[in-house]
Amino acid sequence: MNFKRLLSTSLIAFLLLFLAACGNTDSNKTKEAEKATAATEEQVEVTDLILATTTSTQDSGLLDELIPMFEENFPYKVKTVAVGTGQALEMGVNGEADVLLTHAPASEQELVDNGDVQNYKRVMYNDFIIVGPKADPAGVKGLAINEAFQKLFDSSAVFASRGDDSGTHKKELEIWKSINVTPTENASYLETGQGMGNTLQVAAEKQGYVLTDRATYLAQKANYPDMDIAIEGDDALLNIYHVMEVDPAKNEQINNDGAKAFVEFIVDEDTQNFIEEFGKEEYGESLFYKYTE
Structure with missing residues:
Protein backbone atom coordinates (compact mmCIF):
# COMPACT_ATOMS: atom_id res chain seq x y z
CA MET A 1 0.00 0.00 0.00
CA ASN A 2 2.77 2.38 1.02
CA PHE A 3 4.70 1.41 -2.13
CA LYS A 4 1.74 2.29 -4.36
CA ARG A 5 1.31 5.62 -2.62
CA LEU A 6 5.01 6.34 -3.02
CA LEU A 7 4.85 5.44 -6.71
CA SER A 8 1.86 7.76 -7.27
CA THR A 9 3.58 10.60 -5.46
CA SER A 10 6.73 10.08 -7.56
CA LEU A 11 4.74 10.13 -10.80
CA ILE A 12 2.99 13.34 -9.83
CA ALA A 13 6.28 14.97 -8.93
CA PHE A 14 7.79 13.87 -12.25
CA LEU A 15 4.88 15.28 -14.20
CA LEU A 16 5.16 18.62 -12.41
CA LEU A 17 8.88 18.81 -13.15
CA PHE A 18 8.27 17.90 -16.81
CA LEU A 19 5.62 20.60 -17.23
CA ALA A 20 7.88 23.16 -15.56
CA ALA A 21 10.73 22.25 -17.89
CA CYS A 22 8.44 22.60 -20.93
CA GLY A 23 7.35 26.01 -19.67
CA ASN A 24 10.95 27.15 -19.32
CA THR A 25 11.74 25.85 -22.83
CA ASP A 26 8.81 27.77 -24.34
CA SER A 27 9.85 30.87 -22.41
CA ASN A 28 13.43 30.54 -23.67
CA LYS A 29 12.22 30.06 -27.23
CA THR A 30 10.07 33.17 -26.96
CA LYS A 31 13.01 35.20 -25.67
CA GLU A 32 15.24 33.88 -28.45
CA ALA A 33 12.58 34.74 -31.04
CA GLU A 34 12.30 38.26 -29.64
CA LYS A 35 16.06 38.67 -29.78
CA ALA A 36 16.14 37.44 -33.40
CA THR A 37 13.35 39.86 -34.37
CA ALA A 38 15.16 42.76 -32.71
CA ALA A 39 18.40 41.83 -34.50
CA THR A 40 16.58 41.67 -37.84
CA GLU A 41 14.97 45.05 -37.28
CA GLU A 42 18.37 46.51 -36.41
CA GLN A 43 19.86 45.11 -39.61
CA VAL A 44 17.22 46.83 -41.81
CA GLU A 45 17.41 50.22 -40.11
CA VAL A 46 16.31 52.84 -42.60
CA ASN A 126 13.10 62.21 -74.23
CA ASP A 127 13.42 65.47 -76.14
CA PHE A 128 13.20 69.21 -75.79
CA ILE A 129 10.46 71.09 -77.63
CA ILE A 130 9.58 74.72 -78.29
CA VAL A 131 6.14 75.64 -76.97
CA GLY A 132 4.39 78.88 -77.83
CA PRO A 133 1.00 80.52 -78.40
CA LYS A 134 -1.33 78.55 -80.67
CA ALA A 135 -1.60 81.62 -82.90
CA ASP A 136 2.20 81.45 -83.43
CA PRO A 137 2.74 85.23 -83.74
CA ALA A 138 6.45 84.75 -84.61
CA GLY A 139 5.65 82.32 -87.41
CA VAL A 140 8.16 79.66 -86.35
CA LYS A 141 5.98 76.55 -86.30
CA GLY A 142 7.63 73.65 -88.13
CA LEU A 143 10.96 75.43 -88.75
CA ALA A 144 14.37 73.87 -88.04
CA ILE A 145 15.52 74.76 -84.54
CA ASN A 146 18.32 77.15 -85.56
CA GLU A 147 16.12 78.94 -88.07
CA ALA A 148 13.34 79.23 -85.49
CA PHE A 149 15.62 80.71 -82.82
CA GLN A 150 16.96 83.27 -85.30
CA LYS A 151 13.42 84.28 -86.25
CA LEU A 152 12.38 84.53 -82.58
CA PHE A 153 15.28 86.91 -81.98
CA ASP A 154 14.78 88.98 -85.15
CA SER A 155 11.08 89.45 -84.43
CA SER A 156 11.69 90.38 -80.77
CA ALA A 157 9.28 87.65 -79.73
CA VAL A 158 8.69 87.06 -76.03
CA PHE A 159 10.91 84.19 -74.93
CA ALA A 160 10.85 82.80 -71.38
CA SER A 161 14.17 81.31 -70.29
CA ARG A 162 14.76 79.38 -67.10
CA GLY A 163 18.03 81.26 -66.60
CA ASP A 164 19.01 78.88 -63.81
CA ASP A 165 21.94 76.87 -65.24
CA SER A 166 19.66 73.83 -65.51
CA GLY A 167 20.05 71.20 -68.22
CA THR A 168 17.25 72.89 -70.16
CA HIS A 169 18.89 76.29 -69.79
CA LYS A 170 22.22 74.87 -70.92
CA LYS A 171 20.56 73.43 -74.03
CA GLU A 172 18.89 76.76 -74.80
CA LEU A 173 22.17 78.67 -74.50
CA GLU A 174 23.87 76.07 -76.68
CA ILE A 175 21.34 76.79 -79.46
CA TRP A 176 21.71 80.58 -79.18
CA LYS A 177 25.49 80.18 -79.31
CA SER A 178 25.29 78.00 -82.41
CA ILE A 179 23.68 80.89 -84.34
CA ASN A 180 25.97 83.54 -82.79
CA VAL A 181 23.12 85.34 -81.02
CA THR A 182 23.14 86.95 -77.57
CA PRO A 183 19.53 86.42 -76.45
CA THR A 184 19.58 89.13 -73.77
CA GLU A 185 19.86 91.71 -76.56
CA ASN A 186 16.18 90.97 -77.21
CA ALA A 187 14.19 93.25 -74.86
CA SER A 188 11.44 90.62 -74.73
CA TYR A 189 13.77 87.91 -73.42
CA LEU A 190 12.73 86.94 -69.87
CA GLU A 191 14.90 85.02 -67.42
CA THR A 192 12.75 83.50 -64.66
CA GLY A 193 15.47 81.88 -62.55
CA GLN A 194 12.88 79.21 -61.77
CA GLY A 195 12.03 75.60 -62.56
CA MET A 196 10.40 74.28 -65.70
CA GLY A 197 6.82 74.32 -64.46
CA ASN A 198 6.98 77.94 -63.32
CA THR A 199 8.77 79.03 -66.50
CA LEU A 200 6.05 77.42 -68.62
CA GLN A 201 3.52 79.40 -66.63
CA VAL A 202 5.38 82.67 -67.27
CA ALA A 203 5.54 81.92 -71.01
CA ALA A 204 1.80 81.23 -71.06
CA GLU A 205 0.98 84.42 -69.15
CA LYS A 206 3.18 86.54 -71.43
CA GLN A 207 2.03 84.70 -74.59
CA GLY A 208 5.64 83.89 -75.35
CA TYR A 209 7.78 80.95 -76.41
CA VAL A 210 9.78 78.60 -74.21
CA LEU A 211 12.16 75.67 -74.53
CA THR A 212 10.92 72.83 -72.32
CA ASP A 213 11.42 69.12 -71.90
CA ARG A 214 8.51 67.19 -73.39
CA ALA A 215 7.70 65.33 -70.15
CA THR A 216 7.02 68.46 -68.10
CA TYR A 217 4.94 70.00 -70.88
CA LEU A 218 2.77 66.91 -71.35
CA ALA A 219 2.27 66.54 -67.60
CA GLN A 220 1.09 70.16 -67.32
CA LYS A 221 -0.41 70.70 -70.77
CA ALA A 222 -3.96 70.97 -69.40
CA ASN A 223 -2.92 74.11 -67.51
CA TYR A 224 -2.01 75.93 -70.73
CA PRO A 225 -4.89 75.53 -73.21
CA ASP A 226 -3.68 78.44 -75.36
CA MET A 227 -0.19 76.97 -75.82
CA ASP A 228 0.95 74.39 -78.36
CA ILE A 229 4.11 72.68 -79.59
CA ALA A 230 5.74 74.85 -82.25
CA ILE A 231 8.97 72.93 -82.88
CA GLU A 232 9.88 69.31 -82.23
CA GLY A 233 11.82 66.40 -83.67
CA ASP A 234 15.13 68.14 -84.34
CA ASP A 235 18.17 65.95 -83.61
CA ALA A 236 19.70 68.81 -81.62
CA LEU A 237 16.83 68.58 -79.13
CA LEU A 238 17.59 65.12 -77.75
CA ASN A 239 17.42 65.14 -73.94
Missing part, protein backbone atom coordinates in the same frame (compact mmCIF):
# COMPACT_ATOMS: atom_id res chain seq x y z
CA THR A 47 18.84 55.56 -43.44
CA ASP A 48 18.49 58.77 -45.44
CA LEU A 49 19.61 59.03 -49.05
CA ILE A 50 19.99 62.47 -50.64
CA LEU A 51 19.06 62.57 -54.33
CA ALA A 52 19.94 65.79 -56.19
CA THR A 53 18.04 65.94 -59.44
CA THR A 54 16.55 68.22 -62.05
CA THR A 55 13.08 69.72 -61.69
CA SER A 56 11.81 67.92 -64.79
CA THR A 57 11.93 64.51 -63.10
CA GLN A 58 9.76 65.93 -60.32
CA ASP A 59 7.45 68.20 -62.35
CA SER A 60 6.65 65.32 -64.70
CA GLY A 61 5.49 63.16 -61.78
CA LEU A 62 8.01 60.40 -62.50
CA LEU A 63 9.77 60.62 -59.11
CA ASP A 64 6.42 60.40 -57.34
CA GLU A 65 6.20 56.87 -58.72
CA LEU A 66 9.84 55.75 -58.65
CA ILE A 67 10.78 56.82 -55.11
CA PRO A 68 8.08 54.74 -53.33
CA MET A 69 9.07 51.74 -55.46
CA PHE A 70 12.69 52.14 -54.38
CA GLU A 71 11.88 52.69 -50.70
CA GLU A 72 9.63 49.63 -50.65
CA ASN A 73 12.53 47.39 -51.66
CA PHE A 74 15.53 49.06 -50.02
CA PRO A 75 16.19 50.33 -46.47
CA TYR A 76 16.61 53.98 -47.49
CA LYS A 77 14.46 57.09 -47.14
CA VAL A 78 15.02 59.31 -50.16
CA LYS A 79 15.38 63.04 -49.57
CA THR A 80 14.85 64.64 -52.99
CA VAL A 81 16.40 68.00 -53.84
CA ALA A 82 14.90 69.08 -57.18
CA VAL A 83 16.90 71.98 -58.63
CA GLY A 84 18.49 72.94 -61.92
CA THR A 85 21.00 70.42 -63.22
CA GLY A 86 23.88 72.88 -62.72
CA GLN A 87 23.03 73.23 -59.04
CA ALA A 88 22.53 69.47 -58.66
CA LEU A 89 25.96 68.83 -60.15
CA GLU A 90 27.48 71.46 -57.85
CA MET A 91 25.98 69.61 -54.89
CA GLY A 92 27.80 66.53 -56.11
CA VAL A 93 31.10 68.39 -56.38
CA ASN A 94 30.64 69.73 -52.84
CA GLY A 95 29.67 66.34 -51.42
CA GLU A 96 26.23 67.64 -50.45
CA ALA A 97 24.32 64.75 -52.06
CA ASP A 98 24.70 60.98 -52.31
CA VAL A 99 23.41 60.35 -55.83
CA LEU A 100 22.62 62.57 -58.85
CA LEU A 101 20.04 62.25 -61.64
CA THR A 102 20.58 64.97 -64.25
CA HIS A 103 20.43 65.79 -67.98
CA ALA A 104 23.46 67.77 -69.11
CA PRO A 105 25.91 65.20 -70.55
CA ALA A 106 28.77 67.62 -71.28
CA SER A 107 28.74 69.07 -67.76
CA GLU A 108 28.29 65.63 -66.22
CA GLN A 109 31.33 64.33 -68.09
CA GLU A 110 33.47 66.99 -66.42
CA LEU A 111 32.53 65.53 -63.02
CA VAL A 112 33.32 62.04 -64.24
CA ASP A 113 36.72 63.14 -65.56
CA ASN A 114 37.51 64.95 -62.29
CA GLY A 115 36.56 61.96 -60.16
CA ASP A 116 33.71 63.80 -58.45
CA VAL A 117 31.27 61.03 -59.37
CA GLN A 118 31.41 57.34 -60.21
CA ASN A 119 29.20 54.53 -61.57
CA TYR A 120 27.93 56.94 -64.25
CA LYS A 121 25.08 55.35 -66.22
CA ARG A 122 22.59 56.43 -68.83
CA VAL A 123 19.01 56.09 -67.61
CA MET A 124 16.49 57.44 -70.12
CA TYR A 125 15.80 60.10 -72.70
CA ILE A 240 19.46 62.44 -72.18
CA TYR A 241 19.40 61.66 -68.44
CA HIS A 242 22.19 60.01 -66.44
CA VAL A 243 22.47 58.75 -62.87
CA MET A 244 25.73 58.67 -60.86
CA GLU A 245 27.11 58.13 -57.37
CA VAL A 246 28.92 60.98 -55.64
CA ASP A 247 32.50 60.04 -54.75
CA PRO A 248 32.26 58.69 -51.15
CA ALA A 249 35.78 59.96 -50.40
CA LYS A 250 34.40 63.53 -50.29
CA ASN A 251 33.16 63.10 -46.73
CA GLU A 252 32.09 60.47 -44.21
CA GLN A 253 28.43 61.45 -44.41
CA ILE A 254 27.93 60.25 -47.98
CA ASN A 255 25.66 57.21 -48.16
CA ASN A 256 27.49 55.28 -50.85
CA ASP A 257 25.66 52.00 -50.22
CA GLY A 258 22.36 53.78 -50.74
CA ALA A 259 23.64 55.59 -53.83
CA LYS A 260 24.82 52.34 -55.36
CA ALA A 261 21.45 50.71 -54.60
CA PHE A 262 19.62 53.61 -56.28
CA VAL A 263 21.78 53.49 -59.40
CA GLU A 264 21.26 49.75 -59.77
CA PHE A 265 17.53 50.14 -59.10
CA ILE A 266 16.94 52.82 -61.73
CA VAL A 267 18.81 50.94 -64.49
CA ASP A 268 17.21 47.61 -63.59
CA GLU A 269 15.14 46.14 -66.43
CA ASP A 270 11.86 46.25 -64.47
CA THR A 271 12.36 49.91 -63.57
CA GLN A 272 13.35 50.73 -67.14
CA ASN A 273 10.17 49.11 -68.44
CA PHE A 274 8.14 51.12 -65.93
CA ILE A 275 9.81 54.35 -67.08
CA GLU A 276 8.96 53.58 -70.70
CA GLU A 277 5.29 53.01 -69.84
CA PHE A 278 5.00 56.04 -67.56
CA GLY A 279 2.48 58.55 -68.91
CA LYS A 280 1.27 56.45 -71.85
CA GLU A 281 -2.22 55.84 -70.51
CA GLU A 282 -2.78 59.39 -69.27
CA TYR A 283 -1.05 61.41 -72.00
CA GLY A 284 -1.20 59.06 -74.95
CA GLU A 285 2.59 58.78 -75.23
CA SER A 286 5.60 58.03 -73.06
CA LEU A 287 7.09 60.95 -71.17
CA PHE A 288 10.48 59.22 -71.12
CA TYR A 289 12.05 56.35 -73.04
CA LYS A 290 14.29 53.74 -71.48
CA TYR A 291 17.91 53.48 -72.53
CA THR A 292 18.80 50.36 -74.49
CA GLU A 293 22.26 49.32 -75.62
Whole structure:
Protein backbone atom coordinates (compact mmCIF):
# COMPACT_ATOMS: atom_id res chain seq x y z
CA MET A 1 0.00 0.00 0.00
CA ASN A 2 2.77 2.38 1.02
CA PHE A 3 4.70 1.41 -2.13
CA LYS A 4 1.74 2.29 -4.36
CA ARG A 5 1.31 5.62 -2.62
CA LEU A 6 5.01 6.34 -3.02
CA LEU A 7 4.85 5.44 -6.71
CA SER A 8 1.86 7.76 -7.27
CA THR A 9 3.58 10.60 -5.46
CA SER A 10 6.73 10.08 -7.56
CA LEU A 11 4.74 10.13 -10.80
CA ILE A 12 2.99 13.34 -9.83
CA ALA A 13 6.28 14.97 -8.93
CA PHE A 14 7.79 13.87 -12.25
CA LEU A 15 4.88 15.28 -14.20
CA LEU A 16 5.16 18.62 -12.41
CA LEU A 17 8.88 18.81 -13.15
CA PHE A 18 8.27 17.90 -16.81
CA LEU A 19 5.62 20.60 -17.23
CA ALA A 20 7.88 23.16 -15.56
CA ALA A 21 10.73 22.25 -17.89
CA CYS A 22 8.44 22.60 -20.93
CA GLY A 23 7.35 26.01 -19.67
CA ASN A 24 10.95 27.15 -19.32
CA THR A 25 11.74 25.85 -22.83
CA ASP A 26 8.81 27.77 -24.34
CA SER A 27 9.85 30.87 -22.41
CA ASN A 28 13.43 30.54 -23.67
CA LYS A 29 12.22 30.06 -27.23
CA THR A 30 10.07 33.17 -26.96
CA LYS A 31 13.01 35.20 -25.67
CA GLU A 32 15.24 33.88 -28.45
CA ALA A 33 12.58 34.74 -31.04
CA GLU A 34 12.30 38.26 -29.64
CA LYS A 35 16.06 38.67 -29.78
CA ALA A 36 16.14 37.44 -33.40
CA THR A 37 13.35 39.86 -34.37
CA ALA A 38 15.16 42.76 -32.71
CA ALA A 39 18.40 41.83 -34.50
CA THR A 40 16.58 41.67 -37.84
CA GLU A 41 14.97 45.05 -37.28
CA GLU A 42 18.37 46.51 -36.41
CA GLN A 43 19.86 45.11 -39.61
CA VAL A 44 17.22 46.83 -41.81
CA GLU A 45 17.41 50.22 -40.11
CA VAL A 46 16.31 52.84 -42.60
CA THR A 47 18.84 55.56 -43.44
CA ASP A 48 18.49 58.77 -45.44
CA LEU A 49 19.61 59.03 -49.05
CA ILE A 50 19.99 62.47 -50.64
CA LEU A 51 19.06 62.57 -54.33
CA ALA A 52 19.94 65.79 -56.19
CA THR A 53 18.04 65.94 -59.44
CA THR A 54 16.55 68.22 -62.05
CA THR A 55 13.08 69.72 -61.69
CA SER A 56 11.81 67.92 -64.79
CA THR A 57 11.93 64.51 -63.10
CA GLN A 58 9.76 65.93 -60.32
CA ASP A 59 7.45 68.20 -62.35
CA SER A 60 6.65 65.32 -64.70
CA GLY A 61 5.49 63.16 -61.78
CA LEU A 62 8.01 60.40 -62.50
CA LEU A 63 9.77 60.62 -59.11
CA ASP A 64 6.42 60.40 -57.34
CA GLU A 65 6.20 56.87 -58.72
CA LEU A 66 9.84 55.75 -58.65
CA ILE A 67 10.78 56.82 -55.11
CA PRO A 68 8.08 54.74 -53.33
CA MET A 69 9.07 51.74 -55.46
CA PHE A 70 12.69 52.14 -54.38
CA GLU A 71 11.88 52.69 -50.70
CA GLU A 72 9.63 49.63 -50.65
CA ASN A 73 12.53 47.39 -51.66
CA PHE A 74 15.53 49.06 -50.02
CA PRO A 75 16.19 50.33 -46.47
CA TYR A 76 16.61 53.98 -47.49
CA LYS A 77 14.46 57.09 -47.14
CA VAL A 78 15.02 59.31 -50.16
CA LYS A 79 15.38 63.04 -49.57
CA THR A 80 14.85 64.64 -52.99
CA VAL A 81 16.40 68.00 -53.84
CA ALA A 82 14.90 69.08 -57.18
CA VAL A 83 16.90 71.98 -58.63
CA GLY A 84 18.49 72.94 -61.92
CA THR A 85 21.00 70.42 -63.22
CA GLY A 86 23.88 72.88 -62.72
CA GLN A 87 23.03 73.23 -59.04
CA ALA A 88 22.53 69.47 -58.66
CA LEU A 89 25.96 68.83 -60.15
CA GLU A 90 27.48 71.46 -57.85
CA MET A 91 25.98 69.61 -54.89
CA GLY A 92 27.80 66.53 -56.11
CA VAL A 93 31.10 68.39 -56.38
CA ASN A 94 30.64 69.73 -52.84
CA GLY A 95 29.67 66.34 -51.42
CA GLU A 96 26.23 67.64 -50.45
CA ALA A 97 24.32 64.75 -52.06
CA ASP A 98 24.70 60.98 -52.31
CA VAL A 99 23.41 60.35 -55.83
CA LEU A 100 22.62 62.57 -58.85
CA LEU A 101 20.04 62.25 -61.64
CA THR A 102 20.58 64.97 -64.25
CA HIS A 103 20.43 65.79 -67.98
CA ALA A 104 23.46 67.77 -69.11
CA PRO A 105 25.91 65.20 -70.55
CA ALA A 106 28.77 67.62 -71.28
CA SER A 107 28.74 69.07 -67.76
CA GLU A 108 28.29 65.63 -66.22
CA GLN A 109 31.33 64.33 -68.09
CA GLU A 110 33.47 66.99 -66.42
CA LEU A 111 32.53 65.53 -63.02
CA VAL A 112 33.32 62.04 -64.24
CA ASP A 113 36.72 63.14 -65.56
CA ASN A 114 37.51 64.95 -62.29
CA GLY A 115 36.56 61.96 -60.16
CA ASP A 116 33.71 63.80 -58.45
CA VAL A 117 31.27 61.03 -59.37
CA GLN A 118 31.41 57.34 -60.21
CA ASN A 119 29.20 54.53 -61.57
CA TYR A 120 27.93 56.94 -64.25
CA LYS A 121 25.08 55.35 -66.22
CA ARG A 122 22.59 56.43 -68.83
CA VAL A 123 19.01 56.09 -67.61
CA MET A 124 16.49 57.44 -70.12
CA TYR A 125 15.80 60.10 -72.70
CA ASN A 126 13.10 62.21 -74.23
CA ASP A 127 13.42 65.47 -76.14
CA PHE A 128 13.20 69.21 -75.79
CA ILE A 129 10.46 71.09 -77.63
CA ILE A 130 9.58 74.72 -78.29
CA VAL A 131 6.14 75.64 -76.97
CA GLY A 132 4.39 78.88 -77.83
CA PRO A 133 1.00 80.52 -78.40
CA LYS A 134 -1.33 78.55 -80.67
CA ALA A 135 -1.60 81.62 -82.90
CA ASP A 136 2.20 81.45 -83.43
CA PRO A 137 2.74 85.23 -83.74
CA ALA A 138 6.45 84.75 -84.61
CA GLY A 139 5.65 82.32 -87.41
CA VAL A 140 8.16 79.66 -86.35
CA LYS A 141 5.98 76.55 -86.30
CA GLY A 142 7.63 73.65 -88.13
CA LEU A 143 10.96 75.43 -88.75
CA ALA A 144 14.37 73.87 -88.04
CA ILE A 145 15.52 74.76 -84.54
CA ASN A 146 18.32 77.15 -85.56
CA GLU A 147 16.12 78.94 -88.07
CA ALA A 148 13.34 79.23 -85.49
CA PHE A 149 15.62 80.71 -82.82
CA GLN A 150 16.96 83.27 -85.30
CA LYS A 151 13.42 84.28 -86.25
CA LEU A 152 12.38 84.53 -82.58
CA PHE A 153 15.28 86.91 -81.98
CA ASP A 154 14.78 88.98 -85.15
CA SER A 155 11.08 89.45 -84.43
CA SER A 156 11.69 90.38 -80.77
CA ALA A 157 9.28 87.65 -79.73
CA VAL A 158 8.69 87.06 -76.03
CA PHE A 159 10.91 84.19 -74.93
CA ALA A 160 10.85 82.80 -71.38
CA SER A 161 14.17 81.31 -70.29
CA ARG A 162 14.76 79.38 -67.10
CA GLY A 163 18.03 81.26 -66.60
CA ASP A 164 19.01 78.88 -63.81
CA ASP A 165 21.94 76.87 -65.24
CA SER A 166 19.66 73.83 -65.51
CA GLY A 167 20.05 71.20 -68.22
CA THR A 168 17.25 72.89 -70.16
CA HIS A 169 18.89 76.29 -69.79
CA LYS A 170 22.22 74.87 -70.92
CA LYS A 171 20.56 73.43 -74.03
CA GLU A 172 18.89 76.76 -74.80
CA LEU A 173 22.17 78.67 -74.50
CA GLU A 174 23.87 76.07 -76.68
CA ILE A 175 21.34 76.79 -79.46
CA TRP A 176 21.71 80.58 -79.18
CA LYS A 177 25.49 80.18 -79.31
CA SER A 178 25.29 78.00 -82.41
CA ILE A 179 23.68 80.89 -84.34
CA ASN A 180 25.97 83.54 -82.79
CA VAL A 181 23.12 85.34 -81.02
CA THR A 182 23.14 86.95 -77.57
CA PRO A 183 19.53 86.42 -76.45
CA THR A 184 19.58 89.13 -73.77
CA GLU A 185 19.86 91.71 -76.56
CA ASN A 186 16.18 90.97 -77.21
CA ALA A 187 14.19 93.25 -74.86
CA SER A 188 11.44 90.62 -74.73
CA TYR A 189 13.77 87.91 -73.42
CA LEU A 190 12.73 86.94 -69.87
CA GLU A 191 14.90 85.02 -67.42
CA THR A 192 12.75 83.50 -64.66
CA GLY A 193 15.47 81.88 -62.55
CA GLN A 194 12.88 79.21 -61.77
CA GLY A 195 12.03 75.60 -62.56
CA MET A 196 10.40 74.28 -65.70
CA GLY A 197 6.82 74.32 -64.46
CA ASN A 198 6.98 77.94 -63.32
CA THR A 199 8.77 79.03 -66.50
CA LEU A 200 6.05 77.42 -68.62
CA GLN A 201 3.52 79.40 -66.63
CA VAL A 202 5.38 82.67 -67.27
CA ALA A 203 5.54 81.92 -71.01
CA ALA A 204 1.80 81.23 -71.06
CA GLU A 205 0.98 84.42 -69.15
CA LYS A 206 3.18 86.54 -71.43
CA GLN A 207 2.03 84.70 -74.59
CA GLY A 208 5.64 83.89 -75.35
CA TYR A 209 7.78 80.95 -76.41
CA VAL A 210 9.78 78.60 -74.21
CA LEU A 211 12.16 75.67 -74.53
CA THR A 212 10.92 72.83 -72.32
CA ASP A 213 11.42 69.12 -71.90
CA ARG A 214 8.51 67.19 -73.39
CA ALA A 215 7.70 65.33 -70.15
CA THR A 216 7.02 68.46 -68.10
CA TYR A 217 4.94 70.00 -70.88
CA LEU A 218 2.77 66.91 -71.35
CA ALA A 219 2.27 66.54 -67.60
CA GLN A 220 1.09 70.16 -67.32
CA LYS A 221 -0.41 70.70 -70.77
CA ALA A 222 -3.96 70.97 -69.40
CA ASN A 223 -2.92 74.11 -67.51
CA TYR A 224 -2.01 75.93 -70.73
CA PRO A 225 -4.89 75.53 -73.21
CA ASP A 226 -3.68 78.44 -75.36
CA MET A 227 -0.19 76.97 -75.82
CA ASP A 228 0.95 74.39 -78.36
CA ILE A 229 4.11 72.68 -79.59
CA ALA A 230 5.74 74.85 -82.25
CA ILE A 231 8.97 72.93 -82.88
CA GLU A 232 9.88 69.31 -82.23
CA GLY A 233 11.82 66.40 -83.67
CA ASP A 234 15.13 68.14 -84.34
CA ASP A 235 18.17 65.95 -83.61
CA ALA A 236 19.70 68.81 -81.62
CA LEU A 237 16.83 68.58 -79.13
CA LEU A 238 17.59 65.12 -77.75
CA ASN A 239 17.42 65.14 -73.94
CA ILE A 240 19.46 62.44 -72.18
CA TYR A 241 19.40 61.66 -68.44
CA HIS A 242 22.19 60.01 -66.44
CA VAL A 243 22.47 58.75 -62.87
CA MET A 244 25.73 58.67 -60.86
CA GLU A 245 27.11 58.13 -57.37
CA VAL A 246 28.92 60.98 -55.64
CA ASP A 247 32.50 60.04 -54.75
CA PRO A 248 32.26 58.69 -51.15
CA ALA A 249 35.78 59.96 -50.40
CA LYS A 250 34.40 63.53 -50.29
CA ASN A 251 33.16 63.10 -46.73
CA GLU A 252 32.09 60.47 -44.21
CA GLN A 253 28.43 61.45 -44.41
CA ILE A 254 27.93 60.25 -47.98
CA ASN A 255 25.66 57.21 -48.16
CA ASN A 256 27.49 55.28 -50.85
CA ASP A 257 25.66 52.00 -50.22
CA GLY A 258 22.36 53.78 -50.74
CA ALA A 259 23.64 55.59 -53.83
CA LYS A 260 24.82 52.34 -55.36
CA ALA A 261 21.45 50.71 -54.60
CA PHE A 262 19.62 53.61 -56.28
CA VAL A 263 21.78 53.49 -59.40
CA GLU A 264 21.26 49.75 -59.77
CA PHE A 265 17.53 50.14 -59.10
CA ILE A 266 16.94 52.82 -61.73
CA VAL A 267 18.81 50.94 -64.49
CA ASP A 268 17.21 47.61 -63.59
CA GLU A 269 15.14 46.14 -66.43
CA ASP A 270 11.86 46.25 -64.47
CA THR A 271 12.36 49.91 -63.57
CA GLN A 272 13.35 50.73 -67.14
CA ASN A 273 10.17 49.11 -68.44
CA PHE A 274 8.14 51.12 -65.93
CA ILE A 275 9.81 54.35 -67.08
CA GLU A 276 8.96 53.58 -70.70
CA GLU A 277 5.29 53.01 -69.84
CA PHE A 278 5.00 56.04 -67.56
CA GLY A 279 2.48 58.55 -68.91
CA LYS A 280 1.27 56.45 -71.85
CA GLU A 281 -2.22 55.84 -70.51
CA GLU A 282 -2.78 59.39 -69.27
CA TYR A 283 -1.05 61.41 -72.00
CA GLY A 284 -1.20 59.06 -74.95
CA GLU A 285 2.59 58.78 -75.23
CA SER A 286 5.60 58.03 -73.06
CA LEU A 287 7.09 60.95 -71.17
CA PHE A 288 10.48 59.22 -71.12
CA TYR A 289 12.05 56.35 -73.04
CA LYS A 290 14.29 53.74 -71.48
CA TYR A 291 17.91 53.48 -72.53
CA THR A 292 18.80 50.36 -74.49
CA GLU A 293 22.26 49.32 -75.62
